[in-house]
Amino acid sequence: MALNLDDIRGLFEAHGQLAYSGEPVTQLEHALQSGALAESEGAAEELVAAAFLHDLGHLLNRQGETPTARGIDDLHQYFALPFLRPVLPEAVLEPIRLHVDAKRCLCAIDAAYFGKLSVDSVRSLELQGGIFTDDEAQVFLKKPFAEDALRLRRWDDLAKEANRATPDLDHYLNLVSRVMERHAAM
Ligand SMILES: [Fe+2]
Numbered sequence: 118m119a120l121n122l123d124d125i126r127g128l129f130e131a132h133g134q135l136a137y138s139g140e141p142v143t144q145l146e147h148a149l150q151s152g153a154l155a156e157s158e159g160a161a162e163e164l165v166a167a168a169f170l171h172d173l174g175h176l177l178n179r180q181g182e183t184p185t186a187r188g189i190d191d192l193h194q195y196f197a198l199p200f201l202r203p204v205l206p207e208a209v210l211e212p213i214r215l216h217v218d219a220k221r222c223l224c225a226i227d228a229a230y231f232g233k234l235s236v237d238s239v240r241s242l243e244l245q246g247g248i249f250t251d252d253e254a255q256v257f258l259k260k261p262f263a264e265d266a267l268r269l270r271r272w273d274d275l276a277k278e279a280n281r282a283t284p285d286l287d288h289y290l291n292l293v294s295r296v297m298e299r300h301a302a303m
């Protein structure tokens with residue numbers, strides 16, 4: 118039950134036009150913008166791949182419009198991992214897995230961060246367990262790939278801009294393909 122590159126392409130082609138809940142971008146635009154922001158900061162290809170794929174769980178487990186408004190936490194940060202684990206390294210999987218907890222952590226350690234969250238992000242924050250305590254934040258920060266997850270999270274929050282120009286789907290699928298090939302060769 119691994120997803121190959123064609124499966125990932127198929128998911129974006131079939132469902133990429135879904136709205137990104139409560140934001141003025143589609144799922145595909147959100148993925149492309151996240152990847153582009155990671156690249157613009159010179160992130161390693163593994164982290165760019167994580168940024169591009171971080172919400173793949175939404176495409177695999179579709180919950181309709183704005184599930185947070187119905188009190189649903191879709192746990193999308195975990196949903197794609199079993200399908201990606203056979204083909205991608207921890208450097209991709211862990212930032213994806215941690216990108217929701219990264220928000221809970223940033224709210225605890227960065228006083229300005231909470232104020233910049235979108236309405237839907239604030240609503241989902243409560244469903245996802247709320248702001249970390251200081252102790253919880255310290256535990257999070259010691260996890261492998263925590264720093265990458267925090268970077269991904271900040272790109273995630275910015276990747277919600279209508280009509281921003283980005284590289285296309287093929288650009289990021291090619292990048293994911295390189296990451297997969299390197300991982301398979303290890
Ligand atoms: Fe997400």
Ligand SMILES: [Fe+2]
Pocket residue numbers: 147171172273
């Ligand atoms: Fe996202």
